[in-house]
Amino acid sequence: MPTLLHHPLDPSSRLARLMLAEYGVPVELEEIKPWLREADFLEINPAATLPILVDEKGGQAVGCLAVLHMIEDLYAPTSIDGLMPTDAAQRAEMWRLFEWVNAKLNDEVTRYVLEEKIAKRDTRGATPEPSVLRAAKTNLAEHMLYFNWLLATREWLSGEVMTLADFALAAHLSSLDYTGDIDWGKAGETRDWYSRIKSRPAFRTLLNDRVVAMPPHKGYADLDF
Amino acid sequence: MPTLLHHPLDPSSRLARLMLAEYGVPVELEEIKPWLREADFLEINPAATLPILVDEKGGQAVGCLAVLHMIEDLYAPTSIDGLMPTDAAQRAEMWRLFEWVNAKLNDEVTRYVLEEKIAKRDTRGATPEPSVLRAAKTNLAEHMLYFNWLLATREWLSGEVMTLADFALAAHLSSLDYTGDIDWGKAGETRDWYSRIKSRPAFRTLLNDRVVAMPPHKGYADLDF
Numbered sequence: 001m002p003t004l005l006h007h008p009l010d011p012s013s014r015l016a017r018l019m020l021a022e023y024g025v026p027v028e029l030e031e032i033k034p035w036l037r038e039a040d041f042l043e044i045n046p047a048a049t050l051p052i053l054v055d056e057k058g059g060q061a062v063g064c065l066a067v068l069h070m071i072e073d074l075y076a077p078t079s080i081d082g083l084m085p086t087d088a089a090q091r092a093e094m095w096r097l098f099e100w101v102n103a104k105l106n107d108e109v110t111r112y113v114l115e116e117k118i119a120k121r122d123t124r125g126a127t128p129e130p131s132v133l134r135a136a137k138t139n140l141a142e143h144m145l146y147f148n149w150l151l152a153t154r155e156w157l158s159g160e161v162m163t164l165a166d167f168a169l170a171a172h173l174s175s176l177d178y179t180g181d182i183d184w185g186k187a188g189e190t191r192d193w194y195s196r197i198k199s200r201p202a203f204r205t206l207l208n209d210r211v212v213a214m215p216p217h218k219g220y221a222d223l224d225f
Numbered sequence: 226m227p228t229l230l231h232h233p234l235d236p237s238s239r240l241a242r243l244m245l246a247e248y249g250v251p252v253e254l255e256e257i258k259p260w261l262r263e264a265d266f267l268e269i270n271p272a273a274t275l276p277i278l279v280d281e282k283g284g285q286a287v288g289c290l291a292v293l294h295m296i297e298d299l300y301a302p303t304s305i306d307g308l309m310p311t312d313a314a315q316r317a318e319m320w321r322l323f324e325w326v327n328a329k330l331n332d333e334v335t336r337y338v339l340e341e342k343i344a345k346r347d348t349r350g351a352t353p354e355p356s357v358l359r360a361a362k363t364n365l366a367e368h369m370l371y372f373n374w375l376l377a378t379r380e381w382l383s384g385e386v387m388t389l390a391d392f393a394l395a396a397h398l399s400s401l402d403y404t405g406d407i408d409w410g411k412a413g414e415t416r417d418w419y420s421r422i423k424s425r426p427a428f429r430t431l432l433n434d435r436v437v438a439m440p441p442h443k444g445y446a447d448l449d450f
Contacts, residue, residue: 046371047321047329059314066320070313088298089284095291096272103328104272146271 003028004067005044005052008209009118009178010034011110012064012102013051014171015164019068019083021202022167023075035119064102068164083164093158097150097165101172108139110172117179118211133181140181144190151189162197170197174206180217184225199223228253229292230269230277233434234343234403235259236335237289237327238276239396240389244293244308246427247392248300260344289327293389308389318383322375322390326397333364335397342404343436358406365406369415376414387422395422399431405442409450424448 004020004027006013020027032041034048045052045062053061053070061070076082085091113136116128147169150157158165173194176182184191197203207221219225229245229252231238245252257266259273270277270287278286278295286295301307310316338361341353372394375382383390398419401407409416422428432446444450 047325049324057313059317061317062321063324065324066317069320070317073313073316088282088295091298092284092286092291092295095294096270096287099274099288099290100272 001026001028002053002055003030005030005032005041005054006050007032007034008211009114009175010050011106011168011171011175012049012067014174014206015064015168016051016053016067016071017205018167018171018202019071019164020075021205022083022200023071023077025071025075033122035115035123072164081161083162083167085159085161085163090159090161090163094163094165097158098168101165101168105143105169105172109136109143110175112136113176113179113181118214137181140176141186144187147190147193148188151193157193166193166197170194170203174198174203174220178209178211178216178220179214184219195223195225198225226251226253227278227280228255230255230257230266230279231275232257232259233436234339234400235275236331236393236396236400237274237292239399239431240289240393241276241278241292241296242430243392243396243427244296244389245300246430247308247425248296248302250296250300258347260340260348297389306386308387308392310384310386310388315384315386315388319388319390322383323393326390326393330368330394330397334361334368335400337361338401338404338406343439362406365401366411369412372415372418373413376418382418391418391422395419395428399423399428399445403434403436403441403445404439409444420448420450423450 002020002025004013004016006017006029008031017027032050034041034050037048042048047063049063051064051067053067055061055070055074058070058074061067072082072084076084085094112132116132120126120128147157154160156162156166157169173182187194210216227245227250229238229241231242231254233256242252242254257275259266259275262273267273272288274288276289276292278292280286280295280299283295283299286292297307297309301309310319337357341357345351345353372382379385381387381391382394398407412419423432435441
């Protein structure tokens with residue numbers, strides 16, 4: 001069985017867990033707090049990022065892109081499309097929106113929320129800086145408008161089929177939902193989309209996550225939120 | 226012939242041009258200044274990132290990951306390995322180091338240098354902020370130590386074969402070399418590696434690049450630098 005070094009609220013770790021669950025691959029989880037920069041973790045990954053997959057067949061994959069490609073290479077179904085469509089235009093749109101989530105949403109929202117609410121507490125017992133959280137909230141509102149606009153015209157984030165881009169966004173929004181940073185009352189089409197993706201069997205594992213001394217926001221695990 | 230919307234000093238655009246040249250694909254270049262956020266550019270890419278590939282066979286690919294995957298899907302040789310090895314462990318190491326360059330080196334060095342030296346001048350005629358450039362320089366020195374350490378033990382960045390990771394790093398370092406931000410005297414093994422990759426035919430197109438009112442740093446186009 002592969003082992004995944006992860007953190008329960010790290011969106012890239014969540015993406016890897018969603019992919020593995022969707023492809024029916026059982027995985028052993030080992031929790032890491034990357035911001036503590038512990039020596040044996042830095043030896044495996046000097047960039048101090050997660051996730052890291054250790055697989056009997058594939059070897060060791062370090063970081064988001066290495067892990068998601070290894071999961072896709074080893075475990076995607078061969079008879080039907082997995083999470084990466086084979087059609088060139090659909091693939092391109094999937095990568096565009098994966099990058100939107102993984103780079104832009106992360107840079108403008110998720111990394112600040114997790115740094116302020118989790119890493120700062122773990123490393124120096126500090127409380128979040130309100131001005132940073134306010135900026136992240138304003139940025140998130142802009143992103144939600146864009147996702148609403150996309151999802152008003154298509155079934156899934158990158159088109160008519162569910163892809164890696166949907167899982168990437170679901171991973172980020174579920175972390176931000178855990179910390180109570182999503183106003184579902186204003187989430188429009190994104191709320192309907194999230195409700196559909198949250199009901200998938202692959203999602204169940206994430207809904208049982210708990211971070212010590214930080215219970216999830218009300219509604220986090222409810223399918224009817 | 227495919228068209229690439231690019232900027233001569235944008236590292237992701239350079240990576241796309243290197244890949245296309247390596248695979249022998251002629252391309253029409255159209256220069257964009259993404260920081261000007263012009264309406265017709267934002268309509269194609271609301272994230273305002275480059276490159277964008279418009280291809281007869283593949284359609285439109287927007288952003289770094291979409292473009293590099295489309296180039297690989299459409300143009301990589303099928304009889305031999307292209308820039309992405311087929312061996313699982315080699316692929317994982319390639320993605321790890323691609324991500325190192327594309328996320329970490331970019332976040333800590335390249336984006337600051339290009340913002341300060343190019344975007345600020347173009348958008349508001351402003352001069353670079355010395356403290357930002359100093360921080361980027363300090364960060365770059367740390368990265369160079371890591372690359373030197375890797376390249377002391379292996380032929381190419383991610384192992385014994387040249388991969389996408391080498392092209393990604395070469396794209397970033399060549400932008401930083403254009404702006405005069407690399408101290409080759411201290412570059413050790415990375416200098417030898419850069420000298421090898423700079424001599425490849427695929428690299429020639431980059432060495433003729435010129436940005437208006439900003440000539441390249443001395444030695445930029447020399448194979449013996």
